[in-house]
Amino acid sequence: xxxxxxxxxxxxxxxxxxxxxxxxxxxxxxxxxxxxxxxxxxxxxxxxxxxxxxxxxxxxxxxxxxxxxxxxxxxxxxxxxxxxxxxxxxxxxxxxxxxxxxxxxxxxxxxxxxxxxxxxxxxxxxxxxxxxxxxxxxxxxxxxxxxxxxxxxxxxxxxxxxxxxxxxxxxxxxxxxxxxxxxxxxxxxxxxxxxxxxxxxxxxxxxxxxxxxxxxxxxxxxxxxxxxxxxxxxxxxxxxxxxxxxxxxxxxxxxxxxxxxxxxxxxxxxxxxxxxxxxxxxxxxxxxxxxxxxxxxxxxxxxxxxxxxxx
Numbered sequence: 001x002x003x004x005x006x007x008x009x010x011x012x013x014x015x016x017x018x019x020x021x022x023x024x025x026x027x028x029x030x031x032x033x034x035x036x037x038x039x040x041x042x043x044x045x046x047x048x049x050x051x052x053x054x055x056x057x058x059x060x061x062x063x064x065x066x067x068x069x070x071x072x073x074x075x076x077x078x079x080x081x082x083x084x085x086x087x088x089x090x091x092x093x094x095x096x097x098x099x100x101x102x103x104x105x106x107x108x109x110x111x112x113x114x115x116x117x118x119x120x121x122x123x124x125x126x127x128x129x130x131x132x133x134x135x136x137x138x139x140x141x142x143x144x145x146x147x148x149x150x151x152x153x154x155x156x157x158x159x160x161x162x163x164x165x166x167x168x169x170x171x172x173x174x175x176x177x178x179x180x181x182x183x184x185x186x187x188x189x190x191x192x193x194x195x196x197x198x199x200x201x202x203x204x205x206x207x208x209x210x211x212x213x214x215x216x217x218x219x220x221x222x223x224x225x226x227x228x229x230x231x232x233x234x235x236x237x238x239x240x241x242x243x244x245x246x247x248x249x250x251x252x253x254x255x256x257x258x259x260x261x262x263x264x265x266x267x268x269x270x271x272x273x274x275x276x277x278x279x280x281x282x283x284x285x286x287x288x289x290x291x292x293x294x295x296x297x298x299x300x301x302x303x304x305x306x307x308x309x310x311x
Contacts, residue, residue: 014091018084025083026076027282029152030063034279035240036251038156041066043287060282067155079151082165086144094137101129119208127200134192142188143181146172149243157250175248184242187263191235198228234276238267 021028041062043055058066067076147168154162162168172180202224207217244252245266246259253259260266270276274288 014088017087017091021084021087022077022080025080026064026067027060028083029076029078030060030067031279031282032079032149032152032240033067033155034060034063034285035237036153036156036244037241037257037275037278038251039287048286055287057285057287059285071155075155078155079148082144082148082151082168085165086141086148089144090137090141093140094133097133097136098129101132116208120204123200123204127196130200131193131196134196135189138189138192139182139185142185143169143172145188146181146183146243149184149240150247150249153244153247153249153251155251156256159249161248172247176246180247183245183247184239184263186239187235187242187267188239191232191239194232194235195225195228198231199225202228230280233280234267234270237276237278238263238270241266241270 039057041058043057046054046056048054064076071078144165147162147165150162150168150172154160161171169181176183199221203221206220206224211217211220241257242260242263245257246252250256258269260269267276278288
């Protein structure tokens with residue numbers, strides 16, 4: 001894992017990431033709406049590659065086009081400002097925490113780098129440092145993440161309650177009190193910490209005991225991170241649902257979404273309705289909720305709110 005970066009490199013990384021966020025925001029926006037269960041375009045009957053009847057949902061590009069038709073080009077960037085602020089604060093907080101926790105790497109420079117115990121201890125130190133840094137970054141930036149998600153969720157009910165960062169802070173306190181700033185925090189922490197632990201542990205094991213070619217070792221970390229992110233994806237879906245749940249918006253209230261007492265209840269409800277993976281596939285999407293066969297055609301169990309799970 002990389003050590004803390006120089007200030008110039010840090011700000012360069014932040015600037016490049018902000019540019020990427022700006023370009024990709026419309027797709028991320030559509031993905032968030034999918035994750036919280038909003039499907040404004042009805043599915044169409046189709047068949048899978050194996051000939052099985054299915055209901056096909058619009059891909060991410062069709063979803064973005066729908067948002068543009070409704071709100072125009074600028075509407076595709078709803079929630080971008082607090083998202084960028086959240087990322088910037090998160091990156092700086094993570095960097096400063098890592099610098100504070102940075103151990104003296106020179107203490108082992110005379111030790112044999114091939115020694116197993118040395119490599120293991122170094123990996124554990126780096127993992128501990130990165131885990132603490134990531135937790136601090138998430139806790140500090142989460143209120144802005146909630147604001148961004150609620151701004152995007154307003155698309156569902158056409159509200160304007162959450163407008164501007166300052167007014168949104170006030171609105172969250174009015175709706176949910178102080179705890180509203182940290183709605184969905186626990187599953188988000190679980191997702192991020194799990195990715196770090198799974199990716200680091202699997203990379204260490206593979207590079208030391210399985211992969212022997214140096215050229216292949218360079219790809220192990222990125223591959224393991226991708227797999228770990230895929231495994232923990234359901235926690236992000238639950239986190240985003242909890243961030244908008246019972247917040248005064250149509251997107252977070254019945255019939256669009258049940259009111260959950262906690263994130264575990266949300267997890268259980270989405271699990272029961274096979275919705276934990278929604279938004280994970282952005283090109284080939286199929287409706288997996290309750291369905292019924294009508295006149296030989298597969299249809300959602302409801303019409304206007306077909307995407308809703310049965311409560």
